[in-house]
Amino acid sequence: DGGITQSPKYLFRKEGQNVTLSCEQNLNHDAMYWYRQDPGQGLRLIYYSQIVNDFQKGDIAEGYSVSREKKESFPLTVTSAQKNPTAFYLCASSIQQNYGYTFGSGTRLTVV
Amino acid sequence: DQQVKQNSPSLSVQEGRISILNCDYTNSMFDYFLWYKKYPAEGPTFLISISSIKDKNEDGRFTVFLNKSAKHLSLHIVPSQPGDSAVYFCAASAPNTDKLIFGTGTRLQVFP
Numbered sequence: 001d002g003g004i005t006q007s008p009k010y011l012f013r014k015e016g017q018n019v020t021l022s023c024e025q026n027l028n029h030d031a032m033y034w035y036r037q038d039p040g041q042g043l044r045l046i047y048y049s050q051i052v053n054d055f056q057k058g059d060i061a062e063g064y065s066v067s068r069e070k071k072e073s074f075p076l077t078v079t080s081a082q083k084n085p086t087a088f089y090l091c092a093s094s095i096q097q098n099y100g101y102t103f104g105s106g107t108r109l110t111v112v
Numbered sequence: 113d114q115q116v117k118q119n120s121p122s123l124s125v126q127e128g129r130i131s132i133l134n135c136d137y138t139n140s141m142f143d144y145f146l147w148y149k150k151y152p153a154e155g156p157t158f159l160i161s162i163s164s165i166k167d168k169n170e171d172g173r174f175t176v177f178l179n180k181s182a183k184h185l186s187l188h189i190v191p192s193q194p195g196d197s198a199v200y201f202c203a204a205s206a207p208n209t210d211k212l213i214f215g216t217g218t219r220l221q222v223f224p
Binding site: 004006009031033035040041042043044045048050058088090092094100101102103104105106108 | 118157211212213216
């Protein structure tokens, strides 16, 4: 079955530590995205990538970094510079010029 | 600057009645609009979409209406069912971009 997998589902980290969230897709989609969901703020775009080895900042990229070394994978690193990292993180993918996103099931990150 | 707005954070509807979820946008360049449904701790799933060349699109119990002059779209669910209880996000896209801009979401509760 084709799909998009985020792992882990729940993640706890101490303040000041970097943490990397995994996102893998086997849909052969070119574009991948990272969104963050906070209560009352909807989904906000962190980073996106339209092709391998290329990515662009979204609306709230500060404190985050990404890589796109393979078409299937788009990991997100939440760095210690991110002031409010506790949130629900969603990864998505789409075919270029196709506006339907397929979302993963999300990772809830809690920083203590 | 919120380009896509869902001004009602929540909506409660009796089973069998119509649910109407509203969405407003400010960017006149948007030409494609989508609705996503999200259950807690899961990723959003695509529900229905509409191109700006249309004013209505229907899929079973779900109908989306677009009023370009008012920069307003709405999602009608009829008849509403308890399984429709979820958070609904509207999203919009401009030409030649893969990015979707999401609204803040409306939590729909359908009670018996």
